[in-house]
Amino acid sequence: MEFKEFKEKLFKKAKKSGLDEFEIYYQDKESLSINIYKEEVEKYNLNKSFGVSFRAKYKERMGYSYTEIIDEDSIDMLIKNAKQGAEFIEDDDIQFIYEGDKSYEVVENYYKALENIDPEKLIELAIEMERECKKQSDKVDNFGGCGISYVNSSYGIMNSKGLDLGDKLNLLTAYVVPILDIDSKKYDGFGYATAKSLEEVKPEKIASMGIEEAMKKVNAKQIESSKYKTIINNEAMVSILQSFWSVFDADLAQKGISLLKGKEGDIIASNKVNIIDNPLLKDGLASVGFDDEGVATFKKSLVEKGELKTLLHNLKTAYKAGIKSTGSGFKSSYASPVSVGPSNLYIEKGEKTLDEAIKEVNNGLLVTEFSGLHSGANSITGEFSLAARGFKITDGKIDHPVEQITVAGNFFTLLKDIEEVCDDIKFPMSSFGSPSVVVKELSIAGK
Incomplete structure (x- = not known):
């Protein structure tokens, strides 16, 4: 079932079941995390998740429910669980389904340069961070960690009062933790970067940051x-x-x-x-x-x-x-x-x-x-x-x-x-x- 159809059927059934105020919140997320050790891939985790939460006012209480599957059965389950959840709430706090504001600021947190990134390029960058550390200092004995991660997420909120908002974001992060051996003592440092494109991940700079921090501890x-x-x-x-x-x-x-x-x-x-x-x-x-x-x-x-x-x-x-x-x-x-x-x-x-x-x-x-x-x-x-x-x-x-x-x-x-x-x-x-x-x-x- 397409999400749009799911939302329309959910709202229609919620109304028929006696709910006057309700909303759904959705999140569609993909993340890739790569860890390198001694210039080889130690971990490669690709996670994709999609979920919908539903909340509704029932008997002046707010009930919550959620699902990772969008089908007819999920619609009935969401409504039933939200109602049951509301009945078990004991506090008298007043909660709201919000009608929205007149205007919203546009926030830029999604970057086209990060679309369709080749995982092999991420691996190359991470390996290069280790190599750069060793190139910049012959005291680098080991690594406390070296990794690069990418996240891409879209999310939104829709409710019975006509609110319909959505946005998306993505981000690339990279880090390396070189461990230096100087006179048989270990010193670690942390080099990192957050980036809006692959070009902003500069292994030489990240390695230098980590080594410099480690050297300051000597x-x-x-x-x-x-x-x-x-x-x-x-x-x-x-x-x-x-x-x-x-x-x-x-x-x-x-x-x-x-x-x-x-x-x-x-x-x-x-x-x-x-x-x-x-x-x-x-x-x-x-x-x-x-x-x-x-x-x-x-x-x-x-x-x-x-x-x-x-x-x-x-x-x-x-x-x-x-x-x-x-x-x-x-x-x-x-x-x-x-x-x-x-x-x-x-x-x-x-x-x-x-x-x-x-x-x-x-x-x-x-x-x-x-x-x-x-x-x-x-x-x-x-x-x-x-x-x-x-x-x-x-x-x-x-x-x-x-x-x-x-x-x-x-x-x-x-x-x-x-x-x-x-x-x-x-x-x-x-x-x-x-x-x-x-x-x-x-x-x-x-x-």
């Missing part, structure tokens, strides 16, 4: 335990922001799980800090013209000069708060219910260069990497205790690499203690971005 030392004025570099700050973004989730706030509940209008950060959620960001990995409820998306300031302006809302949480949705109603997959989610979430860049910030800090620490974020960061309390590495700053210059340290603090305190924001904003293979930031002090456990 001869790292521990430092004394103390409180240090600290620069958190862009990629490390991205990992912090990604771990704590849920504090801006209005659904969690309304449930009392986020400490930002009722804090709109309060100062929660330094006046140097602006935090943006921008689904219309050019080349953003999460750029989209509408959310998964059909609400038109727009750029918004979550934090402006330290003041909390808004949380992220979907239709349900916005209704509770008596405001308009921020266009942040997203599904984690076609089979999932709508929740609250970010798009391109980032700290807005400042004016100082990283070199200027290092000079002004004079004596302190530059943190370049955090690990253990899944277990060492508590998004409810804001507390974190994380293994880290980076560089000692002495007399306004990078002194030596630092390892085997633990950084402890609180996310909310960190935001207030940011003294400078640099201009080096980065989105490292992520929809989260940040520049480097200068923090008044952080507790460092070393030797």
